Amino acid sequence: MTRDTDEEPSRTADRPADADGDVTGVERELAAAGEPYARVTVVRREPPVSANVGDRAVVTREGDLRGWIGGAACAQTTAVTEALAAIEDGQPRLIGIAPDPETVARPGLAAFPMTCHSEGVLELFVEPVNPRPELVICGGSPVARSLARLAGELAVDVVVVDPVGDPADLPDGVRLLTDTDPEAVAGAVGHAPLVVVATMGSFDASGVAAGVLADARYVGLVASAKRAGEVVDTAAALIDRDPDDVAAAVTNPAGVDVAAYTPAEIAVSILADVVDHRRGRGDTPRAAPDAVAGDESAVEADDDADADADTGDTTADAEDARADAPAEAIDPVCGMTVDPSETAHSVAHDGETYYFCCGGCAESFRAEPAAYLDTEDAAPT
Structure with missing residues (x-):
């Protein structure tokens, strides 16, 4: 022809x-x-x-x-x-x-x-x-663990961010990141990941900040409405972004409305939300705040040890500082008395090491130390 x-x-x-x-x-x-x-x-x-x-x-x-x-x-x-x-x-x-x-x-x-x-x-x-998307799960909480297990049924590459995580405890094929620094996480994942932050307050702000830096197409936060506002403000300070821009990037509460309560049920609702956003809709009714906020009560009761999972500072310098630490310290954020030899949370600032009761307080201090150093109680010892 x-x-x-x-x-x-x-x-x-x-x-x-x-x-x-x-x-x-x-x-x-x-x-x-x-x-x-x-x-x-x-x-x-x-x-x-x-x-x-x-x-x-x-x-x-x-x-x-x-x-x-x-x-x-x-x-x-x-x-x-x-x-x-x-x-x-x-x-x-x-x-x-x-x-x-x-x-x-x-x-x-x-x-x-x-x-x-x-x-x-x-x-x-x-x-x-489009390359196979990455589902980045921040946290070692019961909800995060359920997400890592159930996500294996979806066509995604699962990445877990958990500073105290053990690869042996994760499903086959799941990648573990132990550095929770937002820039480190964003640099370790690919283009437009799907991010779920379920750290139970340990490093929520760092997870949200990492999702924003990575231009995530979805950043789902498992938190109550009150705590979500605090997390957004801290995340914005960590990466020097406008809080309104960070808030606009975050879906809270994460999950669709299926009356979820247990860790596995909440994980199912979140995965449904992830699928909805991945397909370009993102308009499924949100999970009821009380249902998702249940992770802060029922889910924590289900596994108190995992609710205490946190960022921790495990570097050699932190260990040396802890060895020279006083017998007691005051958390400059919440005012609690902290045993430096037992807490995993510390931040070095202006030549001093400050100790914290949890990762959330450490994050808040790291983002805006000046806000917590106005009183005598903020002294490291």
Whole structure:
């Protein structure tokens, strides 16, 4: 079968020199780097156009088009715009580009005008290729442990952030991070993760801050409404962001409304919420505050030891400081008396080491030490 060369421009004349590049190789490189992209394939054409059915290109997250879908600038601009939208929402789409969009419009196809002088018709299938998402679970609480177990049934890579976690206690394939520093966590996970913060107050703010820094598509917080406000303010201070911006990124209470109460039930409700956001909806009714806040009573009673899990400072310097510590110290945040030899929470500030009853107090102090050093009670000894 011969081509209608008298009805269309020569492909070789219109193609840029690098149009025959190895698109498969580009896809391989992007996949290896964990970068999302969109594959654009010509599925129908009417001359005169310089592309053929089966020609394809790749559009990166930055909007770079690699490959060949024809030389018309308007077609390429439309393809890139729709490809970026597909990367964002994860949904494939079929688009038609014609001088009169009404001539190709039909159910399931989005029609756009062909404004270039070639006046040909192209139909393109745009397919997003997003890397397997990461579900980052912050905490070692009963809810966090249930999440790590149940998430194995979803198509996600599970990462647990727990400073006192043991890889042997985690399900197969789950990655453990023990550094709770927000920048360290954000740097250790991929693009747009799904983040659930369920630390029972140990390092909630650090988990939320890490999710914001990682541009997470979902940051779910397991906390009461009152504590959530405090967590957001502390997280914003930790990463020097506007509290309103951080609040807008956080879903609280995490989970959908299924009257969850036990750790496993709460985990199921949170995973349903995660799926909803992953599919681009995020409009399922929120869990009832009392149900999710139950993690701070019923869930903690279920496993008091895990409720005490915290960030801890296990560095050699912290151990040396603890060895030289006084017999008693006052937590500058809450005023409680603390035994430095037993607490796992300390913060060095201006040459002094301060000791805390829990990770939440340590986080608050680390974010804004000046706010807690205005009274005599704030002394480290």
